[in-house]
Structures are given as structure tokens and as C-alpha cells.
Amino acid sequence: MFIINCPYCGEREQSEFKAGGEAHIIRPKQPTELSDDEWAEYLFMRKNVKGIQFERWVHTHGCRKWFNIVRDTSNDAIEAVYKMGEKPPTK
Amino acid sequence: MTKNLRVKTSKFIDETYKISFKFNGITYYGYKGDTLASALLSNDIHLVGRSFKYHRPRGIMTAGSEEPNAIVQLHNNTPRTEPNVRATEIEIYEGLEASSQNCWPSVNFDIGGINNFLSPVLPAGFYYKTFMWPASFWEKYEYFIRKSAGLGKSPTEPDPDIYEHKYIHCDILIIGAGISGIIAAKTAAKNGYKTLLVDEKPYLGGSTIYQNSEHFKINNQISSSWLEKEINEIKKIENLEIKTRTSVAAYHGYNFLLARENMTDHMPLEQRNDKIRHRLLKIRAKKVITATGSLERPLIFNNNDRPGILLSSAIEKYANFYGVACGEKNILFTNNDSAYETAISLYKKGINIEAIIDNREDIDSKLIKETEKNNIKVYKGYTVVDTSGYKRINKVSIMQLSKDGQKAIGPKISISCDCLGISGGWTPAVHLFTQSGGKLKFRDEDQVFIPNIYPSDQISIGSCNGDFTLDEILSTVPKTLKEFLNLKKTDYEDLEIKSSFNKSKRNIWLLPSDKVIGKTKPFVDYQNDATAKDIKLALREGFRSIEHVKRYTTTGMGTDQGKLGNMHALGIISETAGSKMSELGTTTFRPPYTPLTFGTIVGRNVGEYFDIIRKTPIHEWHVANKAEFENVGQWKRAWYYPKNGENMHDAVQRESKAARDSAGILDASTLGKIDIQGTDASEFLNRVYTNAWSKLAIGKCRYGLMLNEDGMVYDDGVTTRLDENHYIMTTTTGGAATVLGKLEDYLQTEWPELDVYLTSVTDHYATVSVCGPNSKKIISQVIPDLDFSDENFPHMSFKNAKIDKIKCRVMRISFTGEHSYEINIQANYGKSVWEKCMEAGKEFNITPYGTETMHLLRAEKGFIIVGQDTDATMTPIDLQMDWIVSKKKYDFIGKRSLYRSDTIREDRKQLVGLLTENPEEVLEEGAQIVADIKKSPVEMLGHVTSSYYSPNLKKSIALGVVRGGKKMMGQKLIIPMENKQINVTVADPVFLDKENKRLNA
């Protein structure tokens, strides 16, 4: 079970949080302009990488804030935590 | 008469404290300190069970948690009964009753034993192949397999014991209190770390604590005496907590571990009442030191599974620790020096050893010399090729091993015996390390996997790290600790060590016999009866991956997870397939390391504490008025209110009729309520609902449908505009939390520019809903100051009001199709408002109704229930609710998905009404709907989602989803049931008052 460093509350047990899937998938501003394929790309396609993955999490049983983490899915190490709207860290 | 095999006293056994226990109905005696296994062995009982597949007689094999054979059922036919208990772990107590598992009718005469003779037709994959065969075959086998297979019986009554969970946070957790663990605990604790030391055994000191050999000394003391002093010292350290009988079950990421602390299993039954039986420890440690030791390997040879064959180290422990001789004519068979330690221990205790068979040829060591000096015959370069004795070994046959170790050569020598100790060297117990995500490496010189890459802040020390001998442990452990804990020095720098162990080993995974492999039974996994032959067969049939071979042969899939034989399985695969051990890798060891009871996992969350129970502020009234309740999520909702012994059907019919004929009252407090405020609240609602919200006037209510981004209906409810920038949204009872979560998600991540604030107020308000033609008369008595005229207070509008000076919100909205009002008031006044309505409604026979009547009434109107008439595959168009989908709005959640190629298909399942040919016949919810029953396979068109007998329409009505149903109006369809078929006609889903006249009645 991870320990997640909520950018608003600090370190908490994973059981206080919920995962929200891959981060930085932006909802299209003009969905009606998109073809079926383009919309499907937004709606369904996710990377599910082995290794460094950018993810959304929410502190459900805490501050209820959404934020992003960078997690190595091969060993669950959380490399970085950053707020919504902030630029993802680059290595 | 059974023999007494207790030899000389042991300080670990209290011979002044005699304990009686029953095994398979017969009373025996043992002493305090005995395990069931040691007590049985002292009574000369080896045969304790039957194997899983062939039902071969099996005996006690080990002296620890790795035991594959001696698993018993405790207290059969009582609430405390427990299967799969290892006799080698359970400590005896007064009143203990244990019985053999896996044998029917008895351990001495077992009908399944016939499988042993049938074994040529029960090869690897037998069960899989059985499942594949035609179903008719399975039916024939099923009785036989079910009766004779299965590991123990589960209890049929509630568990009378108490369990609990406990969180522990520590700086350092040390798993295993053998010599390495003790050294680590003292070092960590003395340097100021908050330390927790756990061990699965009831005592500290591991296998060193009963070591009595002059060959292993520390600072000129016998190693056990030296360790005993260390243990006495650590018991005094304040910041060190020690927990025995505590087995670590799981090692997860981030150093989160689960351990089971066994509190009462060793106590007499009558002392256990009101005590906590097991405690599940949830441990979060900054650093973990794994000192789990190693397990002795068996040797794999023909008929290596007879009762009386034990690990050599187990025989040593039974002698040294329990003071029990496992036999009177002992033979040891080994490929390394360990068996000689056993031999010397037995000799010292006066236990007879017939011979030692060593597969090594040119060997010599101090231990061997001493053994030979004691006139024990050692056969060097020999192997056991067969054993005999059905319920107890009585003979071994040995032959010389060829130079390459592949053949048994020369004349066969038979030696009679009643016990055979086997030693194939040692396997580090790396189970927890690998569970944590650790990566192993293979050490060729002694053929072991040892920890290599650590995934978290942890270290393995001692024999679980492949340092087996006393000198290795005492030279490496202090060094490792110094580095791991950042210390300048430890107490263990200048120890004087005497360790006479010769590390040479002749590792042969499968020892040869004079018979060919097809004719032999060399067991690799004792519990699941997998032999070397099965593994070879799996490879011949094309299995290559170790994980596949494991599943096909069931090697390592018993309750012991193959702790003994997994390495041999790998070795045999490696040799047969010609692949390197290091490349094969190991199978995954999964938690729990040893089985946990369900009670331990569940802890206190049983009975009424199983889940959180949510009650409405009016709950007590429902209880007092004899309501039956239904669970909706965590809520207890009044289901129906039976009167004068009514059954559910009669009560619901009465309630439904009363609501339409005069007045009904419903507790709707469980509906989710979200308070929405902010200058962009209207825009926000526009984006989350399918219909338009900008033009909703203050004081008006509107029904809204919410979709997922994939276009599927997600939730629905009425939202009211309380003020310019203030709304109150209602959600379904079950959807409240997830809707709020989803709305927050969009607000925070997609539309942070919107000025909107969401607050859950579900628990803050009680909601009393009064419906029916007399509802206005009733509510106007409760709130006399309010103008209830249709002009002032029309359908779908809201008023602020007061009841006895208490502010409330009154909405004129309807889920039943009747003229109706909802009063929302601060929760603690809910019950009093409910009672006021009941009082005012008396003259109109106001009838409380529950969720079942609510469902019936809305079905008459064709209103959907999200989650009952929809699943996650229904769009609003599928629901024939096109009217609620705004064509004008540029965007809302899910809009784009409503015209994907898949969502515009005309043959999607669509919601329709269903009327039965016989109006008295009520359909079953979930029943399949078809058009043509003759064509095979019958094509399934859909299913019934809601079905009731309507007392108001005096006929059966139903809703269902049917492929292309929209265009089937008036068409006949069939509901095939088990013993009949029901003819139905597709109808409009609105069965009653299509013109909505009753809303204003």
C-alpha cells in the first residue's frame, strides 16, 4: 500500500485516495468538431505503460483535491507529486 | 499399546504439566510445550493423513510451518472447527481434538487410496482434462471427486471467537527471531530505533536455541547458551517490542506488512472466552530486516513420501527441542553435512541410528569423523532407490550412485528402519522478500536463489540471505547491519567462532532408481501429489513456462504453496528442458505466507459492524411502525409496512392503491443532495446535464439526466434553483457520493475557471414526500401560511416556508405521477414533520409507503430507475428520452458520444413497456426476451428490467430492454421460462396517465 504525499495535506495512506487514471488527457474544447476516431482516441485510449506513468489521484477521504503523481508502475515508486495545472516534472 | 518415545528431558518441555488430547477419537498425552506433531510422535504415531490425489498414507514430515502432510481438522462439528491446521505448529492444550483430513472413511482405511493404484490414469493435468471432457463425464466423476477430494471441512456455524486489527508504526521491523534476528533486534534497539521483532514460533532463538553441539561455539560457549544470554538481554530493552506466535503473512510495497498475532490458540478452550483470538497487525515500518531463515530441502527419490520419512532437521528438532525420538531404527539420507548434526544430536540423546547414506563419495569433515567414531555406518556415494512399508516405512533399498549421478549401480542393499531422515541442503526462505517485489539471483555453487535487488528500504540477513553456517552468519550479519543502520560499530565485532560445517554438497534434483521413471513415485509436491514424472509429462506436452507447469501439475499449489518441493520442480524442469535455473526464475510466492483464517481478515467487521449502516432521521418511526427494511447502498430504507400479517405483495398493493386514491407518504431523505453555489453555477449545470439550465427561473425545479463521457446514463434527479447563483441538486440514493466525486473532478481538472462550489448536504436534510389527490389538503394543514394555489405554487416549483418557526424548503415535484410535495427540513426535525403530516393526513387515510411501492408507482408512469432499468450501456436515446437531450447546447458531458457509429445503431437495446397476454401473470425481473424460440441457438433480444402487478391498472406491467424495441410497438415477443413460455406485447412504457392529468388533480 503506497504512501502518497498529498500536495495539500502531506503524507497519507493510499486507502485515503482514489486513482483517476492517466493524467494530462485534456477534454477536447470542441468535441463536436471531432471525427469518431478522434473522439474515441480521447475517450478510450490509454497508455498503461510499464515504467514511468503520469496519473491523476484524488484525496477522497481528505481534502478532496485532485492532483497528479509520477509513478513507476514497475515498482510503484512515486517519483513526483504536483498540483493540477502545474507542469509535469521533466527528468 | 502405543510406545513412549520420549527420550531424556528437554528444557523446552514441561514434563510436570501433562496434557490430554484426542486424535481421530483416541485420547493421548503430551506435555506443555509440545506441538500436536511432537506429541503424536512421542506416541509413535506418524500416519496422520492421506495425500490429496492418490490418498497415499502420509506422515509428519517437518517441524514447522512448511509442513505439507500433517494438516488436520480441529474440533470437527463444532463452531470452532478449523481445517488445514498444521500439526507441526499447533501447540497442544487440554481438550484439543484433532482429526485427519482427506481420508474417507478413516485414515487407516481410505477408499480414495484406490487412486494410488489407478495412478497411471490420473496423470498431471488430470483435473484439467476432466473439466474439458464432455459434461456427462464430469457428472460421473463429480461425486467421487468431491467426496474424496477437498482439504478439510469449513465450519457451518458462526465463528464464536473475537478477532481484531491493529496498526503498528515502527522504525525497524525484524521478521524472524533466530540468531540473526536477535542480533539485529539488539543492535537496532540499542541504537535508539523503535523496533518490533516478530517470530511465528512461541519461543525465541530459532534453530540455534536447541543446538547442543560442541562443534558450534561462540566465545567458547555452546551457541545456544550464548544466544540465550542475548535473548535475556534484549527482553530488557524498552524500545524493543517482541511478539512471538506472530507470523508475517504479507509483505507489500512501501514496507507495509500484514502479520497475524496468535493470542489464544495455545490455551485450553475454557480460558479463551472473551479473549481476542487473532490480531491482524498492519505494520508500517521505516526499515525492514528479514531474518526468516531457511528451509531444509527434501530429496526426491522413489517412494520418498512414506510415513516415517522426515526432514533430517525435523528429526533433530524433535529430539533436541521436544525430547522425542521419531523412531527406534533411524536412517539418515543426505547430500550434505547437515544430517551429521542430526546424527550427533540423536547419538547424544541415546537414539539409535542404523546408518547414514550420503550421496557424496569422497568426503570428510569433522562432523563425519565424529559420526563414524560413534560407530555409525556411513554409506558414501550411495542413494536410496526405493522404500517400503505402506503405513510406515520399514525398509530402504540403496545402491551406489554412478559418477555422473544419473544412475544407480551395483548391488542393491536393503536396510530395515522405522524412520528415515532426509536432507537435501537448504533453501533460503525468500518468500516475503519476493512478495515485496524483490528480485532474486541464482547462486550456482549451492543451487539457491538469494535476494539481489531490494525494492524498498529493507535487507535480508542470515540464512534467508544464503549465509547458512554459524561463522558466515556472525561475520556477515553485523557488517550488513552496520551499513543498513548507519552505525560505527556493533556488539558483535570480535567474537570467537567455532563452526565445523563443511559446505560441500552433491545436488541431484531427481535421484535415480533402478527402475525407470515411469515405474517410480518420486514426489516433488507432497500435498498435491505431484511427482517428477508429472513434471516431465508436462514438459513433453509442451509446457515450458514455470508458471504453466505449476498450474498443470498443481506443483506448489497446496496450502503450503510448495515450500519444500518448488526448488526441485525447477531443478527437474531445468535439467529436462536444458534451460538454466537462473533463466527459469521462480514461481511467484503469494500472500499469505501461511494461511489466515477469515476471522483474522475480517476482524471486528462482523454482524452489525460488517458495513456502515446509514439511517434516516425518521428511521425510528419506521421501526416503531413495523416497516420491513431494504438495504440501498449503506442506507436502511423502509421497504413496505405490512399490516395485520400482510405479506409483501398485499402490503405493496394496498400502499400503491392508497397513494393514488387518496394520499401516500414516503421518507425520501436518502436521496443525495448537493448544494451548488457560485456565479457559474448555471453554466456548470448546463455542462453536466443533457438538458438546458440557463433559463430556469429562480424558484423552479427541473429533472436532469447526467451522462458519462461515453454517452451512457449515469444518474438522474431533480435540481432546484433556489437563487440566482444557488441550486440544490438531488441524486439517486446510491449515486450521491460518486456524482459529487465526478462533478468535483470536472470542476477541478477540466473547468477550473468556473466559479462553482459543491457541498454534500445529504445528511443535513430530511425529506418527507406526500403524494396523492389529497396531498395538497394535507400539506396546507402542516404549512398553513403558504399559498398552495396552482398559480402561486405550480408543479415543478419550490417555496421557502416555515413549520413552527423552522425554515424548510417545499418542492412540488413528483416521482409517482401524482400531485405531490416534498418538504426538506433540517434533519433533526424530520421525524416531527413526518408525524405532523401523518396527523394531518389521518382523515384522508394517509398511507406510509416504502421503496417497493415507490418503484411500482413510478413504473406505472414509465419513469426509469438508473441502475435498474439502465446499466452502463444505455443512452438517453435508448431509453426513449430524446426529449431531455438538448439539441441547442454546444456541449455537455457525453454529448459527442451520442452520435458515435455505435450509439446511433438502430438495433441497440431500447427501453420498452411489456404487457403480458394474461394480465394476471407477472414477469420475473431479469427474464430473457426472445422473438423466435424454435430457431437454435435462440437469439436473445433483451431482458425484463422492472415488473409489477399494478393495482391501479389491475394488470401486470413491465419494463424491459429489447434490441430495436422502439420499432416493435405492438409486436408479440416471448419470455421463455423454465417450464413455460409467456407471451408479451411490446407497449408504450408509460402505462398510466400519459397526459399527466393527475399531477394537477
Ligand SMILES: [Zn+2]
Ligand atoms: Zn489532501
